[in-house]
Amino acid sequence: MSGVRVLVGTRKGAFVLTADGKRDRWAVSGPHFSGWEIYHMKGSPADPDRIYASQCSGWSGQVIQRSDDGGSTFAPVGNQFSYDGTPGTHQWYDGTPHPWEFERVWHLEPARDDPDTVYAGVEDAGLFKSADGGKSWQELPGLRGHGTGSAWQPGAGGMCLHTIILDPATPARMFAAISAAGAFRSDDAGQTWRAVNRGLRSEGIPDPDAEVGHCVHRIAMHPSRPDVLYMQKHWDVMRTDNAGETWREISGNLPTDFGFPIDVHAHEPETIYVVPITSDSEHFPPNGQLRVYRSRTGGDEWEPLANGLPQQNCYVNVLRDAMAVDSLDECGIYFGTTGGQVYASADAGDSWAPIVRDLPAVLSVEVQTLS
Protein backbone atom coordinates (compact mmCIF):
# COMPACT_ATOMS: atom_id res chain seq x y z
CA MET A 1 0.00 0.00 0.00
CA SER A 2 1.25 3.45 -0.80
CA GLY A 3 2.16 5.92 1.88
CA VAL A 4 4.27 8.92 2.73
CA ARG A 5 7.17 9.65 5.04
CA VAL A 6 7.63 13.29 5.99
CA LEU A 7 11.11 14.25 7.17
CA VAL A 8 11.08 17.27 9.48
CA GLY A 9 14.20 19.11 10.56
CA THR A 10 13.83 21.43 13.56
CA ARG A 11 15.93 23.63 15.82
CA LYS A 12 16.17 20.83 18.37
CA GLY A 13 16.06 17.55 16.52
CA ALA A 14 14.53 15.61 13.65
CA PHE A 15 11.11 14.00 13.40
CA VAL A 16 9.78 11.41 10.99
CA LEU A 17 6.03 11.50 10.29
CA THR A 18 4.44 8.59 8.44
CA ALA A 19 0.98 7.85 7.09
CA ASP A 20 -0.70 5.65 4.53
CA GLY A 21 -2.00 7.04 1.26
CA LYS A 22 -5.06 8.57 2.88
CA ARG A 23 -2.77 10.83 4.90
CA ASP A 24 -5.26 11.29 7.70
CA ARG A 25 -3.66 9.31 10.52
CA TRP A 26 -0.04 9.92 11.37
CA ALA A 27 2.67 8.23 13.38
CA VAL A 28 5.35 10.52 14.78
CA SER A 29 8.85 9.35 15.67
CA GLY A 30 11.53 11.50 17.23
CA PRO A 31 13.22 13.53 18.26
CA HIS A 32 16.22 12.07 16.53
CA PHE A 33 19.50 13.89 17.34
CA SER A 34 17.78 15.57 20.27
CA GLY A 35 19.05 19.05 20.99
CA TRP A 36 20.83 19.52 17.66
CA GLU A 37 19.72 21.73 14.79
CA ILE A 38 18.63 19.70 11.80
CA TYR A 39 18.83 22.01 8.83
CA HIS A 40 17.75 19.44 6.28
CA MET A 41 16.94 15.78 5.72
CA LYS A 42 16.32 14.21 2.34
CA GLY A 43 15.81 10.70 1.00
CA SER A 44 17.47 9.23 -2.05
CA PRO A 45 15.20 8.94 -5.10
CA ALA A 46 17.16 5.80 -6.02
CA ASP A 47 16.70 4.12 -2.64
CA PRO A 48 14.03 5.48 -0.28
CA ASP A 49 15.62 3.72 2.68
CA ARG A 50 18.68 5.95 2.26
CA ILE A 51 18.20 9.26 4.05
CA TYR A 52 20.79 11.96 4.67
CA ALA A 53 20.53 14.51 7.48
CA SER A 54 22.47 17.67 8.24
CA GLN A 55 22.95 17.98 12.00
CA CYS A 56 24.74 20.90 13.60
CA SER A 57 25.13 22.89 16.78
CA GLY A 58 26.81 26.06 17.88
CA TRP A 59 28.95 24.05 20.27
CA SER A 60 30.10 21.22 18.08
CA GLY A 61 29.65 22.21 14.46
CA GLN A 62 28.60 19.95 11.63
CA VAL A 63 27.69 16.28 11.61
CA ILE A 64 26.19 14.38 8.68
CA GLN A 65 23.92 11.48 9.57
CA ARG A 66 22.85 8.68 7.26
CA SER A 67 20.04 6.18 7.55
CA ASP A 68 19.92 2.97 5.53
CA ASP A 69 16.61 1.78 6.93
CA GLY A 70 14.17 4.54 6.12
CA GLY A 71 14.86 6.70 9.14
CA SER A 72 14.53 4.09 11.88
CA THR A 73 18.22 4.34 12.74
CA PHE A 74 21.00 6.74 11.74
CA ALA A 75 24.78 6.69 11.94
CA PRO A 76 27.25 9.55 11.53
CA VAL A 77 29.29 9.65 8.33
CA GLY A 78 31.87 12.18 7.15
CA ASN A 79 31.77 15.77 8.33
CA GLN A 80 34.95 17.28 6.90
CA PHE A 81 34.09 20.08 4.50
CA SER A 82 37.31 21.72 3.31
CA TYR A 83 37.17 24.33 0.60
CA ASP A 84 39.30 23.55 -2.40
CA GLY A 85 42.65 25.36 -2.47
CA THR A 86 42.99 28.79 -0.92
CA PRO A 87 39.42 29.85 -0.19
CA GLY A 88 39.86 33.59 -0.81
CA THR A 89 37.31 36.15 0.30
CA HIS A 90 33.74 37.23 -0.24
CA GLN A 91 32.12 40.45 0.94
CA TRP A 92 31.10 40.82 4.56
CA TYR A 93 27.96 42.69 5.64
CA ASP A 94 29.89 45.96 5.72
CA GLY A 95 31.37 45.44 2.28
CA THR A 96 34.84 44.47 3.47
CA PRO A 97 36.54 41.28 2.26
CA HIS A 98 35.89 38.31 4.51
CA PRO A 99 37.56 34.90 4.26
CA TRP A 100 35.43 31.93 3.32
CA GLU A 101 34.68 29.94 6.49
CA PHE A 102 32.64 26.75 6.64
CA GLU A 103 29.71 27.12 9.01
CA ARG A 104 27.11 24.43 8.25
CA VAL A 105 25.31 22.38 5.62
CA TRP A 106 22.00 23.95 4.66
CA HIS A 107 20.77 21.52 2.05
CA LEU A 108 21.46 17.92 0.99
CA GLU A 109 20.45 16.79 -2.49
CA PRO A 110 20.85 13.07 -3.20
CA ALA A 111 21.47 12.13 -6.85
CA ARG A 112 18.54 10.76 -8.77
CA ASP A 113 20.23 7.51 -9.82
CA ASP A 114 22.77 6.62 -7.14
CA PRO A 115 22.10 6.50 -3.39
CA ASP A 116 25.78 6.96 -2.60
CA THR A 117 26.05 10.25 -4.49
CA VAL A 118 24.82 13.33 -2.68
CA TYR A 119 25.42 17.07 -2.98
CA ALA A 120 25.67 19.49 -0.06
CA GLY A 121 25.01 23.22 -0.17
CA VAL A 122 26.91 24.96 2.60
CA GLU A 123 27.47 28.25 4.40
CA ASP A 124 29.72 30.08 3.54
CA ALA A 125 28.32 29.40 0.11
CA GLY A 126 29.87 26.45 -1.62
CA LEU A 127 28.86 23.19 -3.22
CA PHE A 128 30.25 19.83 -2.12
CA LYS A 129 29.77 16.32 -3.45
CA SER A 130 30.12 12.89 -1.92
CA ALA A 131 30.27 9.75 -4.04
CA ASP A 132 30.67 7.35 -1.13
CA GLY A 133 27.48 7.75 0.81
CA GLY A 134 28.62 10.80 2.74
CA LYS A 135 31.87 9.38 4.07
CA SER A 136 33.99 11.97 2.26
CA TRP A 137 33.20 15.32 0.67
CA GLN A 138 34.92 17.23 -2.10
CA GLU A 139 34.12 20.75 -3.16
CA LEU A 140 33.02 21.51 -6.70
CA PRO A 141 35.13 24.67 -6.75
CA GLY A 142 33.97 25.91 -10.13
CA LEU A 143 30.97 27.58 -8.51
CA ARG A 144 32.85 29.67 -5.93
CA GLY A 145 35.59 30.28 -8.42
CA HIS A 146 33.60 31.14 -11.51
CA GLY A 147 34.41 34.84 -11.24
CA THR A 148 31.83 36.63 -9.12
CA GLY A 149 32.49 34.94 -5.77
CA SER A 150 34.45 37.83 -4.32
CA ALA A 151 31.32 39.99 -4.74
CA TRP A 152 28.92 37.65 -2.94
CA GLN A 153 27.53 38.95 0.33
CA PRO A 154 25.60 37.18 3.10
CA GLY A 155 21.90 37.65 3.58
CA ALA A 156 20.53 38.08 7.08
CA GLY A 157 20.66 34.32 7.63
CA GLY A 158 24.24 33.94 6.47
CA MET A 159 25.78 33.37 3.05
CA CYS A 160 24.20 30.03 2.34
CA LEU A 161 23.85 27.80 -0.66
CA HIS A 162 20.33 26.57 0.03
CA THR A 163 18.97 25.23 -3.26
CA ILE A 164 20.37 22.46 -5.45
CA ILE A 165 18.31 21.24 -8.41
CA LEU A 166 19.42 18.33 -10.57
CA ASP A 167 17.92 18.39 -14.08
CA PRO A 168 16.26 15.00 -14.74
CA ALA A 169 16.32 15.42 -18.52
CA THR A 170 19.87 16.66 -18.88
CA PRO A 171 21.94 14.96 -16.17
CA ALA A 172 24.91 17.29 -16.63
CA ARG A 173 22.77 20.33 -15.86
CA MET A 174 22.29 21.55 -12.33
CA PHE A 175 21.18 24.73 -10.64
CA ALA A 176 22.21 26.25 -7.33
CA ALA A 177 20.94 29.31 -5.48
CA ILE A 178 22.72 31.41 -2.89
CA SER A 179 21.60 34.13 -0.50
CA ALA A 180 22.55 36.82 -1.33
CA ALA A 181 24.25 36.10 -4.63
CA GLY A 182 21.57 34.66 -6.90
CA ALA A 183 20.99 31.68 -9.17
CA PHE A 184 23.71 29.76 -10.96
CA ARG A 185 23.71 27.04 -13.61
CA SER A 186 26.16 24.36 -14.61
CA ASP A 187 25.91 22.39 -17.85
CA ASP A 188 28.84 20.08 -17.12
CA ALA A 189 27.88 18.32 -13.90
CA GLY A 190 29.07 21.09 -11.66
CA GLN A 191 32.54 21.67 -13.06
CA THR A 192 31.87 25.16 -14.43
CA TRP A 193 29.14 27.63 -13.57
CA ARG A 194 27.65 30.90 -14.63
CA ALA A 195 25.22 33.31 -13.02
CA VAL A 196 21.67 33.16 -14.42
CA ASN A 197 20.01 36.20 -12.92
CA ARG A 198 18.95 38.27 -15.93
CA GLY A 199 15.55 39.78 -15.28
CA LEU A 200 15.87 39.85 -11.50
CA ARG A 201 15.58 43.28 -9.90
CA SER A 202 16.49 43.86 -6.27
CA GLU A 203 16.06 47.33 -4.84
CA GLY A 204 18.25 46.51 -1.86
CA ILE A 205 21.47 46.47 -3.86
CA PRO A 206 23.22 49.42 -5.54
CA ASP A 207 22.62 48.16 -9.08
CA PRO A 208 19.12 46.60 -8.99
CA ASP A 209 19.72 44.37 -12.02
CA ALA A 210 23.32 43.41 -11.26
CA GLU A 211 24.69 40.08 -12.43
CA VAL A 212 24.94 38.87 -8.80
CA GLY A 213 23.83 40.10 -5.40
CA HIS A 214 20.19 38.98 -5.48
CA CYS A 215 18.74 37.36 -2.39
CA VAL A 216 17.14 34.31 -3.93
CA HIS A 217 15.17 32.44 -1.28
CA ARG A 218 14.16 29.31 -3.15
CA ILE A 219 13.85 27.81 -6.63
CA ALA A 220 11.59 24.94 -7.69
CA MET A 221 11.31 22.86 -10.85
CA HIS A 222 8.79 20.34 -12.13
CA PRO A 223 10.67 17.29 -13.43
CA SER A 224 8.64 17.15 -16.65
CA ARG A 225 9.49 20.77 -17.53
CA PRO A 226 13.12 21.26 -16.57
CA ASP A 227 13.51 24.52 -18.47
CA VAL A 228 10.81 26.13 -16.35
CA LEU A 229 11.94 27.30 -12.93
CA TYR A 230 9.98 29.18 -10.31
CA MET A 231 11.72 31.44 -7.80
CA GLN A 232 10.73 33.06 -4.56
CA LYS A 233 13.13 35.95 -4.26
CA HIS A 234 13.48 38.11 -1.13
CA TRP A 235 10.81 40.23 -2.76
CA ASP A 236 9.17 39.06 -6.02
CA VAL A 237 8.05 35.69 -7.29
CA MET A 238 9.77 34.96 -10.60
CA ARG A 239 9.67 32.49 -13.47
CA THR A 240 12.00 31.45 -16.27
CA ASP A 241 11.03 29.38 -19.29
CA ASN A 242 14.55 28.99 -20.62
CA ALA A 243 16.53 27.46 -17.78
CA GLY A 244 17.42 30.76 -16.21
CA GLU A 245 18.51 32.73 -19.27
CA THR A 246 15.81 35.30 -18.50
CA TRP A 247 13.37 35.70 -15.63
CA ARG A 248 10.06 37.52 -15.43
CA GLU A 249 7.97 38.47 -12.44
CA ILE A 250 4.79 36.48 -11.76
CA SER A 251 3.81 37.98 -8.40
CA GLY A 252 0.49 39.10 -9.89
CA ASN A 253 -2.23 39.52 -7.28
CA LEU A 254 -0.33 38.15 -4.29
CA PRO A 255 -0.99 40.20 -1.15
CA THR A 256 2.78 40.48 -0.67
CA ASP A 257 5.50 38.98 -2.81
CA PHE A 258 7.93 38.48 0.07
CA GLY A 259 8.32 34.90 1.26
CA PHE A 260 10.61 31.95 1.49
CA PRO A 261 9.42 28.61 0.03
CA ILE A 262 8.01 27.86 -3.39
CA ASP A 263 7.01 24.47 -4.77
CA VAL A 264 5.29 22.84 -7.74
CA HIS A 265 2.36 20.39 -7.83
CA ALA A 266 3.61 16.87 -8.55
CA HIS A 267 1.35 16.33 -11.59
CA GLU A 268 0.55 19.86 -12.79
CA PRO A 269 3.67 21.74 -13.86
CA GLU A 270 1.81 25.06 -13.97
CA THR A 271 0.41 24.75 -10.44
CA ILE A 272 2.67 26.39 -7.89
CA TYR A 273 2.54 27.29 -4.22
CA VAL A 274 3.98 30.10 -2.11
CA VAL A 275 3.43 31.37 1.43
CA PRO A 276 3.29 35.18 1.38
CA ILE A 277 5.00 36.82 4.35
CA THR A 278 4.40 40.44 5.31
CA SER A 279 7.87 41.85 4.76
CA ASP A 280 11.57 41.38 5.41
CA SER A 281 11.18 43.03 8.80
CA GLU A 282 7.87 41.35 9.65
CA HIS A 283 8.42 37.63 9.20
CA PHE A 284 4.79 36.59 9.69
CA PRO A 285 1.73 36.27 7.46
CA PRO A 286 -0.26 39.41 6.60
CA ASN A 287 -2.92 40.23 9.20
CA GLY A 288 -2.00 37.18 11.30
CA GLN A 289 -3.72 34.91 8.74
CA LEU A 290 -1.70 31.92 7.56
CA ARG A 291 -2.48 31.31 3.90
CA VAL A 292 -0.82 29.34 1.17
CA TYR A 293 -1.34 30.87 -2.25
CA ARG A 294 -1.77 28.66 -5.30
CA SER A 295 -1.50 29.57 -8.94
CA ARG A 296 -2.85 27.14 -11.52
CA THR A 297 -1.60 29.31 -14.35
CA GLY A 298 2.13 29.21 -13.71
CA GLY A 299 1.99 32.49 -11.85
CA ASP A 300 0.34 35.94 -12.07
CA GLU A 301 -3.08 34.70 -10.94
CA TRP A 302 -3.15 33.44 -7.36
CA GLU A 303 -5.83 32.12 -5.01
CA PRO A 304 -5.59 31.98 -1.21
CA LEU A 305 -5.83 28.58 0.47
CA ALA A 306 -6.97 29.01 4.05
CA ASN A 307 -9.25 26.07 4.84
CA GLY A 308 -7.90 24.50 8.01
CA LEU A 309 -5.14 27.06 8.55
CA PRO A 310 -5.24 29.58 11.42
CA GLN A 311 -6.92 32.80 10.32
CA GLN A 312 -6.30 34.95 13.34
CA ASN A 313 -3.40 35.66 15.68
CA CYS A 314 -0.92 33.62 13.66
CA TYR A 315 2.56 35.12 13.58
CA VAL A 316 4.80 32.26 12.46
CA ASN A 317 7.12 32.08 9.49
CA VAL A 318 7.64 29.33 6.93
CA LEU A 319 11.30 28.93 6.02
CA ARG A 320 12.71 28.27 2.56
CA ASP A 321 13.25 24.52 2.83
CA ALA A 322 10.07 23.89 4.84
CA MET A 323 7.62 23.01 2.03
CA ALA A 324 7.35 19.80 0.02
CA VAL A 325 4.95 17.88 -2.19
CA ASP A 326 4.30 14.15 -2.48
CA SER A 327 3.55 12.36 -5.74
CA LEU A 328 0.45 10.36 -4.83
CA ASP A 329 -2.41 10.53 -7.33
CA GLU A 330 -3.95 13.38 -5.39
CA CYS A 331 -0.93 15.52 -4.70
CA GLY A 332 -0.17 16.19 -1.05
CA ILE A 333 1.38 19.48 0.10
CA TYR A 334 3.26 19.89 3.38
CA PHE A 335 4.84 22.78 5.20
CA GLY A 336 6.28 23.49 8.63
CA THR A 337 6.36 26.70 10.62
CA THR A 338 8.68 28.42 13.03
CA GLY A 339 5.95 27.83 15.62
CA GLY A 340 6.46 24.08 15.37
CA GLN A 341 3.37 23.14 13.37
CA VAL A 342 3.54 20.85 10.35
CA TYR A 343 0.48 21.17 8.13
CA ALA A 344 -0.58 18.71 5.43
CA SER A 345 -3.06 18.90 2.61
CA ALA A 346 -4.08 15.66 0.89
CA ASP A 347 -6.05 17.51 -1.78
CA ALA A 348 -3.52 19.79 -3.44
CA GLY A 349 -4.08 22.59 -0.96
CA ASP A 350 -7.87 22.82 -0.87
CA SER A 351 -7.93 21.84 2.80
CA TRP A 352 -5.31 21.58 5.50
CA ALA A 353 -4.84 19.92 8.87
CA PRO A 354 -1.93 19.90 11.29
CA ILE A 355 0.03 16.67 11.60
CA VAL A 356 1.76 17.98 14.71
CA ARG A 357 1.42 21.33 16.46
CA ASP A 358 4.16 21.71 19.02
CA LEU A 359 7.53 20.76 17.61
CA PRO A 360 10.55 23.04 17.92
CA ALA A 361 10.81 25.64 15.16
CA VAL A 362 10.71 23.82 11.83
CA LEU A 363 13.68 24.40 9.55
CA SER A 364 12.93 21.94 6.76
CA VAL A 365 10.27 19.58 5.45
CA GLU A 366 10.77 16.91 2.83
CA VAL A 367 8.44 14.09 1.85
CA GLN A 368 9.03 10.65 0.41
CA THR A 369 6.25 8.90 -1.49
CA LEU A 370 6.45 5.20 -0.69
CA SER A 371 4.96 2.39 -2.74
Place this chain on the structure above:
Amino acid sequence: MIRVVLPAHLRRLAGVAGEVRLEVTGPVSQRSVLDALEGRYPMLRGTIRDQESHRRRAFIRFFACEEDLSHESPDASLPDAVASGAEPYLIVGAMAGG
Protein backbone atom coordinates in the same frame (compact mmCIF):
# COMPACT_ATOMS: atom_id res chain seq x y z
CA MET B 1 43.66 5.00 32.32
CA ILE B 2 42.37 8.47 31.48
CA ARG B 3 38.81 9.37 32.40
CA VAL B 4 37.02 11.73 30.02
CA VAL B 5 33.63 13.31 30.60
CA LEU B 6 31.80 14.45 27.47
CA PRO B 7 28.92 16.93 27.32
CA ALA B 8 25.52 15.34 26.90
CA HIS B 9 25.16 16.17 23.20
CA LEU B 10 28.47 14.47 22.40
CA ARG B 11 27.66 11.45 24.57
CA ARG B 12 24.55 10.97 22.46
CA LEU B 13 26.52 11.39 19.25
CA ALA B 14 29.16 8.88 20.33
CA GLY B 15 26.60 6.52 21.81
CA VAL B 16 28.19 6.39 25.25
CA ALA B 17 26.79 6.68 28.75
CA GLY B 18 28.83 8.06 31.60
CA GLU B 19 32.57 8.55 31.49
CA VAL B 20 34.84 7.39 28.68
CA ARG B 21 37.97 5.56 29.78
CA LEU B 22 40.97 5.73 27.46
CA GLU B 23 44.44 4.30 27.33
CA VAL B 24 46.92 6.97 26.24
CA THR B 25 50.42 5.99 25.26
CA GLY B 26 53.27 8.44 25.82
CA PRO B 27 52.92 11.88 27.41
CA VAL B 28 49.44 12.67 28.67
CA SER B 29 48.48 16.00 27.11
CA GLN B 30 45.26 17.48 25.84
CA ARG B 31 46.38 16.59 22.33
CA SER B 32 47.14 12.95 23.12
CA VAL B 33 43.88 12.53 25.04
CA LEU B 34 41.83 14.04 22.23
CA ASP B 35 43.72 11.96 19.67
CA ALA B 36 42.86 8.81 21.62
CA LEU B 37 39.26 9.94 22.09
CA GLU B 38 38.77 10.61 18.37
CA GLY B 39 40.53 7.37 17.51
CA ARG B 40 38.02 5.41 19.60
CA TYR B 41 35.03 7.53 18.54
CA PRO B 42 35.66 8.88 15.03
CA MET B 43 32.22 10.49 14.91
CA LEU B 44 33.59 13.08 17.37
CA ARG B 45 36.13 14.38 14.88
CA GLY B 46 35.40 18.01 14.16
CA THR B 47 32.98 18.41 17.06
CA ILE B 48 35.54 19.31 19.74
CA ARG B 49 38.37 20.76 17.67
CA ASP B 50 38.88 21.59 14.02
CA GLN B 51 39.83 18.53 11.99
CA GLU B 52 42.72 20.23 10.20
CA SER B 53 44.08 22.91 12.55
CA HIS B 54 43.09 21.05 15.76
CA ARG B 55 42.05 24.42 17.16
CA ARG B 56 39.46 24.11 19.92
CA ARG B 57 35.96 24.98 18.80
CA ALA B 58 34.96 28.34 20.18
CA PHE B 59 32.18 27.10 22.48
CA ILE B 60 33.97 24.05 23.83
CA ARG B 61 35.95 24.27 27.09
CA PHE B 62 38.42 21.88 28.74
CA PHE B 63 38.45 21.64 32.54
CA ALA B 64 40.31 19.44 35.03
CA CYS B 65 41.05 19.61 38.74
CA GLU B 66 38.88 22.73 39.01
CA GLU B 67 41.08 24.55 36.49
CA ASP B 68 40.22 25.87 33.03
CA LEU B 69 42.76 24.34 30.64
CA SER B 70 41.09 25.70 27.51
CA HIS B 71 43.84 28.18 26.79
CA GLU B 72 46.77 25.95 27.73
CA SER B 73 49.06 24.56 25.07
CA PRO B 74 47.62 21.32 23.68
CA ASP B 75 50.99 19.69 24.24
CA ALA B 76 51.39 20.72 27.89
CA SER B 77 51.24 17.83 30.32
CA LEU B 78 47.90 17.32 32.03
CA PRO B 79 47.87 17.27 35.85
CA ASP B 80 49.09 14.05 37.45
CA ALA B 81 45.64 13.46 38.90
CA VAL B 82 44.24 13.29 35.34
CA ALA B 83 47.10 11.14 34.08
CA SER B 84 46.57 8.68 36.94
CA GLY B 85 42.82 8.58 36.50
CA ALA B 86 42.12 10.07 39.91
CA GLU B 87 40.40 13.06 38.32
CA PRO B 88 38.48 13.23 35.02
CA TYR B 89 39.27 15.46 32.05
CA LEU B 90 36.12 17.44 31.36
CA ILE B 91 35.03 18.48 27.88
CA VAL B 92 32.34 21.06 28.41
CA GLY B 93 29.89 22.92 26.21
CA ALA B 94 30.29 26.57 27.15
CA MET B 95 27.34 28.23 28.79
CA ALA B 96 25.73 29.65 25.69
CA GLY B 97 22.01 29.39 25.25
CA GLY B 98 20.05 28.38 22.22
